Amino acid sequence: MANLLLAQGNTVQRKLRLIFGLGVLSLVVTIPMLAQVPPEAGKPETPILRIYGPGGPAPAMKELAQAFSAKRKVAVEVTAGPTPVWKEKALKDADLIFSGSEYMMTDFIQKDLPGLLKPDAVHTLYLRPSAILVRPGNPKGVRGVRDLVKPGLRVLVVQGAGQLGLWEDVVGRTGDVALVRAFRKQIVLHAANSAEARKAWVADPTIDAWLIWNIWQKASPDLADAVPTEPAFTVYRSCGAAVTTRTQEFALATEFLAFLESAEARPIFAKWGWMTGTSVIKSTQSARRAVIRTKP
Numbered sequence: 001m002a003n004l005l006l007a008q009g010n011t012v013q014r015k016l017r018l019i020f021g022l023g024v025l026s027l028v029v030t031i032p033m034l035a036q037v038p039p040e041a042g043k044p045e046t047p048i049l050r051i052y053g054p055g056g057p058a059p060a061m062k063e064l065a066q067a068f069s070a071k072r073k074v075a076v077e078v079t080a081g082p083t084p085v086w087k088e089k090a091l092k093d094a095d096l097i098f099s100g101s102e103y104m105m106t107d108f109i110q111k112d113l114p115g116l117l118k119p120d121a122v123h124t125l126y127l128r129p130s131a132i133l134v135r136p137g138n139p140k141g142v143r144g145v146r147d148l149v150k151p152g153l154r155v156l157v158v159q160g161a162g163q164l165g166l167w168e169d170v171v172g173r174t175g176d177v178a179l180v181r182a183f184r185k186q187i188v189l190h191a192a193n194s195a196e197a198r199k200a201w202v203a204d205p206t207i208d209a210w211l212i213w214n215i216w217q218k219a220s221p222d223l224a225d226a227v228p229t230e231p232a233f234t235v236y237r238s239c240g241a242a243v244t245t246r247t248q249e250f251a252l253a254t255e256f257l258a259f260l261e262s263a264e265a266r267p268i269f270a271k272w273g274w275m276t277g278t279s280v281i282k283s284t285q286s287a288r289r290a291v292i293r294t295k296p
Helices: 002-036 058-072 083-093 102-112 145-149 166-171 177-186 194-203 215-219 250-260 266-271 277-294
Strands: 048-053 075-080 096-099 123-134 155-158 187-191 209-213 225-228 236-243
Touching: 048 058, 048 083, 048 250, 058 075, 058 215, 058 250, 058 266, 075 083, 083 102, 096 102, 096 250, 102 236, 123 215, 123 250, 145 177, 155 166, 155 194, 166 177, 166 209, 177 187, 187 194, 194 209, 209 215, 236 250
Parallel strands: 048 075, 048 096, 155 187, 155 209
Antiparallel strands: 096 236, 123 209, 123 225, 123 236
């Protein structure tokens, strides 16, 4: 009887030692495996904001992306140009989209980027005015829109990409249909977008004037001088932005959107030709001071 009890005790001890050994082995194997798994598997350690939009607002957006990146210690990638160039990638990984006009943003929502943006997520940021770009030194002496219908003048316009109907809106603002007729005869190219128009401007020096936004001269000052369109003809369109529905960095994207409207961002937008609240106020104040100084 005693021998039987002793044998059973030895068996129990061997089983306990086996169970304990397996447990220790499992712990030894599991701990290194756990140590190799990052806290958030599949997500980069440094957050990356991916931003897409047209080329017009790009210089300001890229400078602001650098400023925000340095400030928040995060990566910010801005991809800009004609929509077809970046559309498919944006549908997969965009955190924020910016536009070059209100109708462009609506097109993004309704047809170009289906499901990526919600109408109530859109923030209109700043405006920029129409302008006439001329060859450096303004050899044809263009002073405004009416000069563009002078015989022999060759004019470039953009048909889309934030400028759909721009030339017609500018030239037709006074209700003078004869001016619209005369202007149309001067157009030598209706470019599909601003990038295509820029290529044409560089390739064909016989083009005398380019009706577009003032910001394009700011981006390429060596290629052209800018002549403001007269107040009676000037048209303004906006830059807007929206956080996407598929972003994995909602808080960071929302913070960047707020940054675009901050006191730090406004001077950068103004530098690239955009009308910010501050620049408009300063311009108005300067004009008033000039009027006061000229009073007897």
